[in-house]
Amino acid sequence: MNRDTGFPRADAEADFLRARRRQVLSRLAKWLRGEPDDVNIMLPFKEVVDALGYVSERRIGTRVITLDSIVGSVDRGRDFDRRFRPTSGRVRERWERLALAARRGESIPPIQVYRIGDLHFIIDGHHRVSVAHAMGVPTIEADVVEVRTKLDPSGIRYRGDLIVKDYRRLFLERVPLTGQSRASVVFSDAWDYSRLGEHVEAWGFRLMQDEGVFSDRATIAKRWYEEEYEPVVAMMRQADLIGDRTEAEAYLWVACERYRLIRTHRWDDEVIEAVRSRKR
Incomplete structure (x- = not known):
């Protein structure tokens, strides 16, 4: 159970350490269960579009989307796992800065995503999504560009x-x-x-x-x-x-x-x- 100290900066630091610990425990659990390597890896947007066949795209504006629908990234997959937990301390400074802003109730701009079917892929906003996951927030505002493909993306869970x-x-x-x-x-x-x-x-x-x-x-x-x-x-x-x-x-x-x-x-x-x- 998370216990806040009442000091936003200290709590933001604890949020990051907790997210990192969860990521490491997730990797350990994957190894113990003998799951494939791609279980905790984000889906690469380009590979998904190539597999499904690109048709067209259109901007549909700002929408509220669920965090669970965000399954991939355009170019930052190495910094976060599938659940957007930090994979190293490389992103710590910016992550904690955003966590602090969220704890203080400051306004945070929408993320930017591509939408394919019911799935979303981050263009910009990986740290914001990671912080939202860590804080247990179910939804987030996003500027959405909808991509149409030849095949429906249903059934895609992992890279394989x-x-x-x-x-x-x-x-x-x-x-x-x-x-x-x-x-x-x-x-x-x-x-x-x-x-x-x-x-x-x-x-x-x-x-x-x-x-x-x-x-x-x-x-x-x-x-x-x-x-x-x-x-x-x-x-x-x-x-x-x-x-x-x-x-x-x-x-x-x-x-x-x-x-x-x-x-x-x-x-x-x-x-x-x-x-x-x-x-x-």
């Missing part, structure tokens, strides 16, 4: 999640699905997006050879989903072959098994039974 988003973005550039078809093709393993992209492109090439007509990527994507993916997934549901995977994961698995077993596009009870016998 960006790999899956990046591969999904590249897959959707190769296979431009839309609407429900876009939402239904989901993998947990980033590499599966590459494998499926190759598969769909090969399917489209064979289709154009069979019909003798050129089709663009959007047309191929639509036809593959309606003529190949949906019927196969429906048969897999009836044959109880989905299991605990996503439908896309089940489809990709059985498609690979199909080519290894029979090297043909034939789908019938015999083929399904052969695939079932190899189910893991």
